[in-house]
Amino acid sequence: MRKKICIIYTGGTIGMVPGENGYVPSKSRLEDSLTGIGDLFKPGMPALEVIQFDPLLDSSNVSVPEWNKIGKTIADNYEKYDGFVVLHGTDTMSYSASALSFMLENLEKPVVFTGAQIPLCEIRSDGYSNIVSSVVIASEGNVKEVCIYFDGKLIRGCRSTKISSDRFAAFASPNFGLLADVGITVEYHDRGGLPKKNGDFKYTAFEEVPVGIIKMFPGIQIRLFESIMTKQLKGVVLETFGAGNIPSGSAGEIIPIIEKAYENGTLIVVCSQCIQGTVTLGTYETSKSLMDIGAVTGNDMTTEAALTKLIYLFSCHYPIDRIRKLMTENLRGEIG
Ligand code: ASP
Secondary structure (H helix, E strand, O other): OOOEEEEEEEEOHHHEEEEOOEEEEOHHHHHHHHHOOHHHHOOOOOEEEEEEEEEEEOHHHOOHHHHHHHHHHHHHOOOOOOEEEEEOOOOOHHHHHHHHHHHEEOOOOOEEEEOOOOOOOOOOOOHHHHHHHHHHHHHHOOOOOEEEEEOOEEEEHHHOEEOOOOOOOOEEOOOOOOOEEEOOOEEEOOOOOOOOOOOOOEEOOOOOOOEEEEEOOOOOOOHHHHOOOOOOOOEEEEEEEOOOEOOOOOOOOHHHHHHHHHHOOOEEEEEEOOOOOOOOOOOOHHHHHHHHOOOEEOOOOOHHHHHHHHHHHHHOOOOHHHHHHHHOOOOOOOOO
16 A cells, blocks of 8 residues: 655755745745655655644754644654654754654654755755655655654664754764665664563653753853752753763862752763763763762763753653663663
């Protein structure tokens, strides 16, 4: 039987047109462009239906409510389609793909995020090939998880990060192999790393959990951040140097402030500023102190995955000890 794919158009460069103050999303432009992509309608291609968000957004304006909207749209239409393609701006696509990885549990169908660096209305747009390949991948059904397809690469959503603002190869998966290389053929790689499914498909709406990201830098005056470290703050991703190191010398006022955050009940997750590699707390004296005061290791998670995992776990209302434990465990292939 002919497969059926749902295209969820949220906005982003792919469907943008020049406006008075720069590119803005356009409803009609995308519709026109899609009907103009001959490959989408060739024999062997699935039937397509488009669900268009209103308003369409630059992904800089996408956050928890929009993640929920994407998740709910997929949940409401889960049985109706064989797979989903989410057209989304590239700027925060890795956050959204990570969020949706946690939000959608026990997925048995592909959810493929894609977009473009050049709008479809301009010459040399990468949007055509990104859409066509994403639809093919969604209909083939080999990858039953949230992923990003971009410029020949299929990437696990919760392992993705945006690495370029001006190259077609905008995304990378620095700590995990590609799910597929797309050239003349689509070559899937069975990378594993996904925990066993433990029930039926489930959608969990996120709440607007107060969380943050603090990036270490030489000379950081952590006192300036103290005012945000209140009891209200549920979790912080610390982007540390190398394998999890923070300044501990004369500028080392960081530990007491983090200790206070811990006492306030704020969960501190340690990630690395390095694009590739893993956090190993305790390798250096400058990271041991973090371990001693109850920070948890983000291991090889991206900042995007760590942040959205925190929001997900707090939205599940688990007790803090369980959240602390789950942060270091593999839920969707995001870690380890
Ligand atoms: N600012 C755009 C967005 O994220 C960039 C893009 O789509 O490439 O919506």
